[in-house]
Amino acid sequence: MSVIGKVAAILDAFTAEDRGVGFAELQRRTGLAKATLHRLTGEMVEARLLDRVDGKFHLSGHLFALGMRASVERSLIDVATPFLQDLYERTHETVHLGLREGAEVVYVAKIGGHRQARAPSRLGGRMPLHATAIGKALLAFAPDPVREKVLAGPLPRLAPRTVTSAAILRGQLDEAAETGLAFEAEESAVGIVCVGAPVLDGDDLAVAAISVAGPATRFQPRKHGDLVKAAAAGIAITLARR
Incomplete structure (x- = not known):
């Protein structure tokens, strides 16, 4: 593995749930030799790619700033925020904006107030495409090879109602492709329901997706489908104009 590959492995070892990772845990996650990891983490702290606080490593604020400069995501977030x-x-x-990366949705924006549901989504976090409305919206309008690869499984279970049947998921994706809306019924977490819609490019492929999630006790996703779909279309039109 090249030096850049090792640095990438260290950065990829951090998750959205981490509140600092110790050296031993970082070594376990990366599989790098102790001496190599010690040298690289030291250099990454000096380069402001990592912070070291109380003996634990964190992704740095400088790294976050670099990420925000990524032109595609920055432009997307700038355009999407008013919608x-x-x-x-x-x-x-709770309103989300997400991008597809492999078989996962990456949450790049999230807006929620005092009443926001205790959804498992986190800004910068990831979830399997098949277990969320926003993920299904992305998957329904993904290239055929991507869709078929996910349908080939496995489809991990996140909650009792997670769809783990490829046949059922295929039906949901076909419906989403026809209507422009995808739904989740307590599939990522108990008590959470959601509606999502894709942000489409000129080839009708999803460049992103948005969703609204709320508690199953009060939120009725299908009643808000038109709003979500209209917002996604507004984002797509604005991106196309730019």
Whole structure:
């Protein structure tokens, strides 16, 4: 593995749930030799790619700033933010913007108020495509090889109602492709329901997706489908104009 590959392995070892990772745990996650890891983490701290606090490593604020400079995501977030804010004002539930990376959705924006549901999503976090409305929206409008690879499984279970049947998931994706809306019914976490819609490019492929999630006790996803779909279309049109 090259030096850059090793640095990438160290950065990829951190998860959205981490609140600092110790050296031993970082070595376990990366599989790098102790001496190599010690040297590289020291250099990464000096280069401001990592912070070291109380003996634990954290992804640095400088690294976050670099990530925010990524032109595609920055442009997308700039364009999407007014639509997400409007969607939040209309629903007062948790609003997400996500991108597909492999078989996962990466959450790049999240808006929620005092009433926000205890959803498992986190800014910068990841979830399997098949277990979320936003993920299904991305998957329904992904290239055929991507869709078929996910359908080939496995489909991990995150909650009792997670769809783990490829046949059922295929039906949901076909419906989403036809209607432009995808739904989740307590599939990523108990008590959470959600509606999502894709942000499409000129070839009708999803460049991103948005969703609104809320507690199953009060939120009715299908009643908000038109709002979500309209917001996604507004983002797509604005991106196309740019």
